[in-house]
Amino acid sequence: MVNKDVVLIVEDSPAIGMLLKNYLEKLGYTQIHTCDNGSTAISTFTELVSQGKQPIVLLDFMLPDMDARSILTQMLEVKPDVRVILETATEKDDAGIKELIRLGVYQYLEKPIRFENLQSIFQTIEKEQDFFLKESEQQQIQKQEEKNQEQKFNEQIDFILKSTPQITLNKIAGIIDTDVDSVSKYLQQLENNGKITRTEDKKEIACNQCDSVRTSQIFYCPSCKSSNFKLGKLIEHYDCGNITEESTYEDDHCPNCKKEIKALGVDYRVMKNHYICNNCKEFFPEISVEYLCLKCENKFALEDARWKSSINYKVTSM
Numbered sequence: 001m002v003n004k005d006v007v008l009i010v011e012d013s014p015a016i017g018m019l020l021k022n023y024l025e026k027l028g029y030t031q032i033h034t035c036d037n038g039s040t041a042i043s044t045f046t047e048l049v050s051q052g053k054q055p056i057v058l059l060d061f062m063l064p065d066m067d068a069r070s071i072l073t074q075m076l077e078v079k080p081d082v083r084v085i086l087e088t089a090t091e092k093d094d095a096g097i098k099e100l101i102r103l104g105v106y107q108y109l110e111k112p113i114r115f116e117n118l119q120s121i122f123q124t125i126e127k128e129q130d131f132f133l134k135e136s137e138q139q140q141i142q143k144q145e146e147k148n149q150e151q152k153f154n155e156q157i158d159f160i161l162k163s164t165p166q167i168t169l170n171k172i173a174g175i176i177d178t179d180v181d182s183v184s185k186y187l188q189q190l191e192n193n194g195k196i197t198r199t200e201d202k203k204e205i206a207c208n209q210c211d212s213v214r215t216s217q218i219f220y221c222p223s224c225k226s227s228n229f230k231l232g233k234l235i236e237h238y239d240c241g242n243i244t245e246e247s248t249y250e251d252d253h254c255p256n257c258k259k260e261i262k263a264l265g266v267d268y269r270v271m272k273n274h275y276i277c278n279n280c281k282e283f284f285p286e287i288s289v290e291y292l293c294l295k296c297e298n299k300f301a302l303e304d305a306r307w308k309s310s311i312n313y314k315v316t317s318m
């Protein structure tokens, strides 16, 4: 429901003024001001505008004290988007009327005034206002959404920073899944408040497919590629050549030849820190590694990785 605006009738004939007022009341307008000359029209109009109102003006073309063109331009100076409806018995294509239309008259109302014509003009105004109102509501909603989004980002940034001693700008943006510009404003704010400090730029591995620095290392068995492995101790029994986990030598007996293992360095040796694959049972001093992009799930080797440099932040007091 649109709030009905204030209407200002500028009409020197009391009969027509009364007629217009009655018509407007029929259309639901209640705040109607009537002036019978130009100078009071200007002062009333200025007063209404200063009160924050948006008067719709019904202006008589022929007034005793002031030219309609002069009234129109003065009103436009006060409020450039004022809607002035010109009432006149003169033909629409009269030079004087044409000039007023060119100057910014909103509509033209023929005299003798007919209710249907007045109604149609005011209906158009209401539709326009309804449209603008909806548009500004839409803008409000959009603004609020942007604000919410920003707040969400900021909370996420806080959360990330609380969980790490240092992190790059690229990484933060990558985790939140947004661009660097969307997070840098808040980071600048945190920096100004002494919560984080900038250190030298840092290079990070980035996905060779999507450029994201949100990557994770994945380790796997060089033989069967399984990630099911453990780090353990192996014992090699020199006598029979058995190499298996320390735990398989129950009561110091070789699980292969069943002989007892006695002297370290003489009958057997311990191989510490070996990776033992739980899947294929093979063991390795080194495990294979590759990178997994957490954004696009691309897997790549270190030598195929891209490197990206960005601002690095040290968290001082989050």
Ligand SMILES: [Zn+2]
Pocket (backbone or CB within 6 Å): 207, 208, 209, 210, 211, 212, 293, 294, 295, 296, 297, 298
């Ligand atoms: Zn990727």
Ligand SMILES: [Zn+2]
Pocket (backbone or CB within 6 Å): 221, 222, 223, 224, 225, 226, 277, 278, 279, 280, 281, 282
């Ligand atoms: Zn394996």
Ligand SMILES: [Zn+2]
Pocket (backbone or CB within 6 Å): 237, 239, 240, 241, 242, 254, 255, 256, 257, 258, 259
């Ligand atoms: Zn043995």
